Amino acid sequence: MTSDTRFQARQLPHGLADLFYEQAAIKTELESRLQDTFRGWGYQRIITPTFEYDTTLSTEASPQLAEEMYRLIDREGRILALRPDMTVPTARVVGTRLYDQTLPLRFYYVGSVFRYDEEPQAGRRREFTQAGIELVGAGTPEADAEVVAVAIGALEAMEVPRFQINLGQVGFLKAILADAGGGIRLENGDLRRVEAAVHRKNDRALRDILDELHITGRTADAVAAIPYLCGDVAVLDEARHLATNAEATAAVERLAAVYELLDRAGVADRVSLDLGEVRSMAYYTGISFHGYAAGLGFDVCSGGRYDGLISHFGADLPAVGFALGVERCMLVAQVQCSVAPQVVVQGSANAAAHHLAALARARGLRVEMDVMGRTGDALIAYGRERGARYIITPLTDGRYRLIATDGERTLRRGALEKEIATWIP
Amino acid sequence: MTSDTRFQARQLPHGLADLFYEQAAIKTELESRLQDTFRGWGYQRIITPTFEYDTTLSTEASPQLAEEMYRLIDREGRILALRPDMTVPTARVVGTRLYDQTLPLRFYYVGSVFRYDEEPQAGRRREFTQAGIELVGAGTPEADAEVVAVAIGALEAMEVPRFQINLGQVGFLKAILADAGGGIRLENGDLRRVEAAVHRKNDRALRDILDELHITGRTADAVAAIPYLCGDVAVLDEARHLATNAEATAAVERLAAVYELLDRAGVADRVSLDLGEVRSMAYYTGISFHGYAAGLGFDVCSGGRYDGLISHFGADLPAVGFALGVERCMLVAQVQCSVAPQVVVQGSANAAAHHLAALARARGLRVEMDVMGRTGDALIAYGRERGARYIITPLTDGRYRLIATDGERTLRRGALEKEIATWIP
Numbered sequence: 001m002t003s004d005t006r007f008q009a010r011q012l013p014h015g016l017a018d019l020f021y022e023q024a025a026i027k028t029e030l031e032s033r034l035q036d037t038f039r040g041w042g043y044q045r046i047i048t049p050t051f052e053y054d055t056t057l058s059t060e061a062s063p064q065l066a067e068e069m070y071r072l073i074d075r076e077g078r079i080l081a082l083r084p085d086m087t088v089p090t091a092r093v094v095g096t097r098l099y100d101q102t103l104p105l106r107f108y109y110v111g112s113v114f115r116y117d118e119e120p121q122a123g124r125r126r127e128f129t130q131a132g133i134e135l136v137g138a139g140t141p142e143a144d145a146e147v148v149a150v151a152i153g154a155l156e157a158m159e160v161p162r163f164q165i166n167l168g169q170v171g172f173l174k175a176i177l178a179d180a181g182g183g184i185r186l187e188n189g190d191l192r193r194v195e196a197a198v199h200r201k202n203d204r205a206l207r208d209i210l211d212e213l214h215i216t217g218r219t220a221d222a223v224a225a226i227p228y229l230c231g232d233v234a235v236l237d238e239a240r241h242l243a244t245n246a247e248a249t250a251a252v253e254r255l256a257a258v259y260e261l262l263d264r265a266g267v268a269d270r271v272s273l274d275l276g277e278v279r280s281m282a283y284y285t286g287i288s289f290h291g292y293a294a295g296l297g298f299d300v301c302s303g304g305r306y307d308g309l310i311s312h313f314g315a316d317l318p319a320v321g322f323a324l325g326v327e328r329c330m331l332v333a334q335v336q337c338s339v340a341p342q343v344v345v346q347g348s349a350n351a352a353a354h355h356l357a358a359l360a361r362a363r364g365l366r367v368e369m370d371v372m373g374r375t376g377d378a379l380i381a382y383g384r385e386r387g388a389r390y391i392i393t394p395l396t397d398g399r400y401r402l403i404a405t406d407g408e409r410t411l412r413r414g415a416l417e418k419e420i421a422t423w424i425p
Numbered sequence: 426m427t428s429d430t431r432f433q434a435r436q437l438p439h440g441l442a443d444l445f446y447e448q449a450a451i452k453t454e455l456e457s458r459l460q461d462t463f464r465g466w467g468y469q470r471i472i473t474p475t476f477e478y479d480t481t482l483s484t485e486a487s488p489q490l491a492e493e494m495y496r497l498i499d500r501e502g503r504i505l506a507l508r509p510d511m512t513v514p515t516a517r518v519v520g521t522r523l524y525d526q527t528l529p530l531r532f533y534y535v536g537s538v539f540r541y542d543e544e545p546q547a548g549r550r551r552e553f554t555q556a557g558i559e560l561v562g563a564g565t566p567e568a569d570a571e572v573v574a575v576a577i578g579a580l581e582a583m584e585v586p587r588f589q590i591n592l593g594q595v596g597f598l599k600a601i602l603a604d605a606g607g608g609i610r611l612e613n614g615d616l617r618r619v620e621a622a623v624h625r626k627n628d629r630a631l632r633d634i635l636d637e638l639h640i641t642g643r644t645a646d647a648v649a650a651i652p653y654l655c656g657d658v659a660v661l662d663e664a665r666h667l668a669t670n671a672e673a674t675a676a677v678e679r680l681a682a683v684y685e686l687l688d689r690a691g692v693a694d695r696v697s698l699d700l701g702e703v704r705s706m707a708y709y710t711g712i713s714f715h716g717y718a719a720g721l722g723f724d725v726c727s728g729g730r731y732d733g734l735i736s737h738f739g740a741d742l743p744a745v746g747f748a749l750g751v752e753r754c755m756l757v758a759q760v761q762c763s764v765a766p767q768v769v770v771q772g773s774a775n776a777a778a779h780h781l782a783a784l785a786r787a788r789g790l791r792v793e794m795d796v797m798g799r800t801g802d803a804l805i806a807y808g809r810e811r812g813a814r815y816i817i818t819p820l821t822d823g824r825y826r827l828i829a830t831d832g833e834r835t836l837r838r839g840a841l842e843k844e845i846a847t848w849i850p
Contacts, residue, residue, distance in 0.1 A: 009480040010521050010738050013499060016474040018518050020532065024470040028460070035453070040786035042766045042793035045449040049441040049552050050475060050507075050537050051495075055434040070476075072497035074438060075541065082475075093443050096435050102810060104796060107445065112475055116500065127474050135796065142773040142796040265779045313435050341467045348567040354690045361465035368467035371529060371560065371567040385527060 015117060015126035023330070025337035027129070030326055031110050033157040033335075034131045038108035041150050043133050046107040048089035054079040059088055059312050062192070062282040068115040082114035087281070087306070087321060090134045095313025103137030103317075110326070124298070125327060132303070132323030136310065139318035141254060144287045144305060145261035151291060151301050151322045152267045159334040162294035165270055166230070167259065168277025170288045170304065171251035173198065176222050176244050180215045194223065199279040201227040218244050229275035233259065239275055251286075258287055283309040291324070293332045300328045341368040342425070344383035346375055346393040352413055353394055359417060360390075364425040390423070392416070440542060440551035448755070450762035452554070455751055456535050458582040458760075459556045463533035466575050468558050471532040473514035479504040484513055484737045487617070487707040493540040507539035512706070512731070512746060515559045520738025528562030528742075535751075549723070550752060557728070557748030561735065564743035566679060569712045569730060570686035576716060576726050576747045577692045584759040587719035590695055591655070592687075593702025594680040595713045595729065597664065598623065600672035601647050605640040619648065624704040626652040643669050654700035658684065664700055676711075683712055708734040712745070718757045725753045766793040767850070769808035771800055771818040777838055778819055784842060785815075789850040815848070817841070 012018065019027055035045070051072070058066050061084070070082040083089055086109040098105060110131040117124055133150055135143050148165060155163050177194065190213060197206035203224065210220045222242040229235050229242075236256045243249040255273070262268045280288040286305030293300050303322025310317045342365045347353040353369070360367045374382050376393060380403055383391035391403040400416050402409050411419065437443065444452055460470070476497070483491050486509070495507040508514055511534040523530060535556040542549055558575055560568050573590060580588050602616065615638060622631035628649065635645045647667040654660050654667075661681045668674040680698070687693045705713045711730030718725050728747025735742045767790045772778040778794070785792045799807050801818060805828055808816035816828040825841050827834050836844065 008478045008503070009484060010517065011481075012474060012477055013503070013505060016477065018474070018514075018522070019470075019472040020518065020523075021469060024472050027472065028470055032457075039791055040789075042791050044446060044764045045444075045453055047444040047449050047452065049437060049443070050539070051552075052437055052441065053433045056436075059434060070497060072495060078433070078438070080438060089443075092435065093445065097443070098445075102807070106793070114475070127476075138796040140796055140798065142794075142798075146773065146794060146796055261774060264774050264776045266776065339469045348571065349686060349689050351689045351691065364465075366464055366467050368531070369567075369571060371563040371565055371571055373565065373567075382527070 013126075017125060022337055022339055025339045026330060026333070026335055027326060029335055029337050030158050030329060030333060031129070031131060034110060034154055034324075034326075035108065037154050037157045038131075038133055038150065041106070041133075041146070041153070043106040043108040043150075046090055046093060046109050046134075047111070048083070048086065048093065048109075050112065051080045051082050052089065052092075054081040056092055057081045057083055057088055059091075060281075060283040060309055061088075063189075065115070065282070068117065070114050070116060084115050085113055085281075086111065086130055086132065086323065087134060087283075088309070090321075091306075091310045091319070092313045094134075094136050094317065094319075095310045095315050099315030099317070104143065105136040106133065107136070108133045128328075129326040130323045131326055132301075132321060134319055134321035136319040137317050138320075139307065141257035141261055143318075143320050144254075144258045145265060147303055147320045147322050148258070148262055148271065148287075148289060149265050149267050151289070151303060151324070152270050154324060155291060155293075155301065155329070158329050160293050160300065160329055160332050161334060163270070163291055163300065164272055165289050165291050166274040166277050167255070167262075167271050167287065167289045168274045169251050169255040169286065170195075170278050170280055170284050171254070171286050172239065172243075172248055172275055173223065173226055173278050175247035175251050176219055176226075176242075177215070178247065179219050179244055180213065195278040195280075198223070198227050198276050201276065203227070222248075226278075227276040230273060230277075232273065235273045235275065255287065280304050281306065287320070289322070293329075296328065296332055298328065300324055300332070339366075340387040341366050341383075342388060343367040343390045343392065343423075344370070344379065344386065344388040345391075346370045346379045350394050353392070356392060356400075356413075356416060356420060359420045360423060363420065363423050365423060366425075438551075442550060447762055447764055450764045451755060451758070451760055452751060454760055454762050455583050455754060455758060456554070456556060459535060459579055459749075459751075460533065462579050462582045463556075463558055463575065466531070466558075466571070466578070468531040468533040468575075471515055471518060471534050471559075472536070473508070473511065473518060473534075475537065476505045476507050477514065477517075479506040481517055482506045482508055482513055484516075485706075485708040485734055486513075488614075490540070490707075493542065495539050495541060509540050510538055510706075511536065511555055511557065511748065512559060512708075513734070515746075516731075516735045516744070517738045519559075519561050519742065519744075520735045520740050524740030524742070529568065530561040531558065532561070533558045553753075554751035555748045556751055557726075557746060559744055559746035561744040562742050563745075564732065566682040566686055568743075568745050569679075569683045570690060572728055572745045572747050573683070573687055573696065573712075573714060574690050574692050576714070576728060576749070577695045579749060580716060580718075580726065580754070583754050585718050585725065585754055585757050586759060588695070588716055588725065589697055590714050590716050591699040591702050592680070592684070592696050592712065592714045593699045594676050594711065595620075595703050595705055595709050596676035596679070596711050597668075597673055597700055598648065598651055598703050600676050601644055601651075601667075601669050602640070603672065604644050604669055605638065620703045620705075623648070623652050623701050626701065628652070647673075651703075652701040654698075655702075656698060658698065660698045660700065680712065705729050706731065714747070716749070718754075721753065721757055723753065725749055725757070764791075765812040766791050766808075767813060768792040768815045768817065768848075769795070769804065769811065769813040770816075771795045771804045775819050778817070781817060781825075781838075781841060781845060784845045785848060788845065788848050790848060 288304035301324035726749035
């Protein structure tokens with residue numbers, strides 16, 4: 001091994017991280033709460049491979065996402081890629097294997113995704129964990145609203161404080177642009193440039209792009225107004241006035257219907273309307289949303305409707321979903337986890353000590369048995385350093401010393417068993 | 426897209442699998458039980474990246490494992506690899522970042538590992554999930570015994586029926602071979618060939634290899650006897666007689682001490698001694714074990730002591746651990762999981778219906794709200810098809826129809842809320 005490879009062996013590549021102690025426990029706890037939330041809404045887990053054919057994962061990927069994918073060549077010479085999201089693999093499974101099921105299908109996922117990011121920063125890693133849902137087979141506003149409501153429930157379950165969902169509709173901008181220059185069809189790259197300028201609320205860049213594309217008159221005015229169509233329900237009336245064709249009007253009415261349903265579901269106070277919410281996956285076709293938490297400079301979740309994606313793999317089914325970034329949520333979630341042992345027991349050669357440890361474990365407690373040969377005061381010092389609530393050491397007369405945070409007692413085995421039966425995690 | 430790539434887009438590469446419905450739920454449940462078991466013994470989770478530098482992951486890898494690793498080149502031209510196990514990454518974290526902690530360290534992991542297998546079969550996939558533990562900093566028989574006991578506890582927690590741990594000691598064969606031909610040092614490849622012949626109980630191949638290596642006399646007789654040193658505690662006496670040097674004797678006594686501790690821990694009935702248990706990771710230095718379940722032609726878990734590995738990354742710490750294959754355990758585990766909705770509720774435009782659904786969710790039930798516009802009999806038929814225990818539809822007079830498996834009632838909202846408060850998952 002050269003000194004360079006020896007150095008490399010001890011390092012992680014840039015943009016990757018190890019988690020242990022409390023951070024690993026918090027991530028595990030958040031994933032558990034997310035799964036409980038998703039299952040509570042009737043979603044079932046789907047688990048797809050970490051990598052698959054590049055051609056699968058590139059389906060309808062934006063140029064940026066396609067650029068960010070990690071690729072490898074398998075031994076048969078085919079190009080594989082690490083999944084950059086979970087929506088496309090889920091669409092593959094649904095389109096190829098589950099097309100004949102009673103609808104709707106409700107799936108959730110939680111797992112690593114991979115994106116090569118030139119300059120990874122806080123909350124932006126090259127491997128990160130996405131958790132989310134896909135609601136397949138329902139093209140209704142009720143389905144759109146459910147996905148937004150589940151996203152809100154997921155953020156609440158993680159104790160993310162002060163968050164907001166910005167809810168938009170990619171169909172509105174697309175419908176208006178469909179009129180552009182007498183109905184010319186915008187190439188995907190041009191649409192992306194318009195969307196980017198709208199998203200950044202960059203008026204000048206937006207006007208320049210519209211001029212360049214020869215988009216003028218009412219159409220140009222409507223597009224230029226979109227970045228400012230954000231706020232409460234009054235935004236919908238402004239959008240209705242700006243709508244330049246029936247399709248644009250329908251897009252606004254759909255958004256209005258979803259917002260009304262979210263109000264009935266009691267979560268509208270978490271939702272801000274934002275027609276400028278157009279930055280999205282290339283496959284989105286309807287509502288689109290991002291979630292933001294106070295104090296973070298990037299979104300914690302995003303989602304939208306993607307009615308055309310699944311048909312690439314087989315059945316033509318409408319779908320809507322969202323994904324959240326677990327590591328990003330960890331930056332603001334107020335969940336705390338204790339990882340220290342709650343009970344420390346001396347004597348792994350002592351059969352009764354094993355029995356007592358098992359009793360405490362059955363109560364849900366974290367129990368360490370000594371394996372270092374620590375006895376008496378050394379074990380007690382160790383247990384206290386680790387923050388254990390209870391330390392148990394066997395005495396030579398068959399009784400046990402129980403050192404608890406509130407004092408010390410000597411107990412017979414039967415009495416100690418009764419005591420343990422009252423302990424709670 | 427060519428027809429070939431279109432076909433590829435719908436397929437998974439060989440040796441990979443999608444899991445959904447009950448299979449995904451069972452995997453999730455097993456992983457949850459495993460984590461509860463590990464935490465109960467005081468182990469804390471460690472999460473390392475899916476890929477890292479090849480030089481890290483290749484540390485002390487056997488030639489076969491090195492051959493089976495999936496590699497990719499990052500954009501800086503460095504060779505990365507998908508992790509083939511979790512022990513080496515954990516050793517890296519411990520050796521480089523946790524060398525100054527109070528010992529022992531107890532870590533558990535659960536996650537995907539990747540091995541290119543020429544002909545993947547049942548229970549052998551190119552991506553599979555390993556769950557396991559590493560107990561670091563304790564070089565004692567107590568530590569060895571704890572890891573075996575946790576493995577037994579993990580298999581029991583998954584309801585794997587009729588399993589057995591074959592417990593051996595790679596140090597015994599290595600110590601005897603150290604005498605070979607007047608103390609010549611066996612090259613790693615030769616040691617591997619001897620180990621393979623011992624493992625397969627192939628007497629003829631073993632004798633041929635010993636002849637070829639000029640190993641004769643008591644040493645050859647001892648090696649040739651090893652494949653048959655399996656069974657109960659009487660095996661230890663046979664091994665004591667065969668021991669050709671002090672190191673071999675010490676290896677037997679260490680195994681005897683571990684077995685005695687497992688007896689005290691009340692789990693010796695699960696353990697069979699097997700000095701022929703020498704097929705192992707290249708970095709094992711002491712005890713070594715595999716777990717087998719009745720009816721499966723391959724092991725479900727394996728582990729051992731690896732005292733030299735962590736020093737490659739920094740601190741020189743003894744360690745012992747084990748890993749189990751979650752998908753393999755799924756083939757025999759008797760856990761069943763229901764995934765169907767337990768409650769189906771009509772009316773996502775009805776604020777009270779949202780409230781009722783939330784109440785049932787808070788009780789831990791899986792609750793689907795209709796998003797397909799199903800009402801009345803259509804909703805009831807859907808709920809019954811899905812196996813729901815309760816179906817709730819609002820009536821026009823403000824009351825609710827509750828269709829349960831044991832009959833139907835019409836209730837006011839308050840009465841229905843009281844009813845829901847009694848439901849259990």
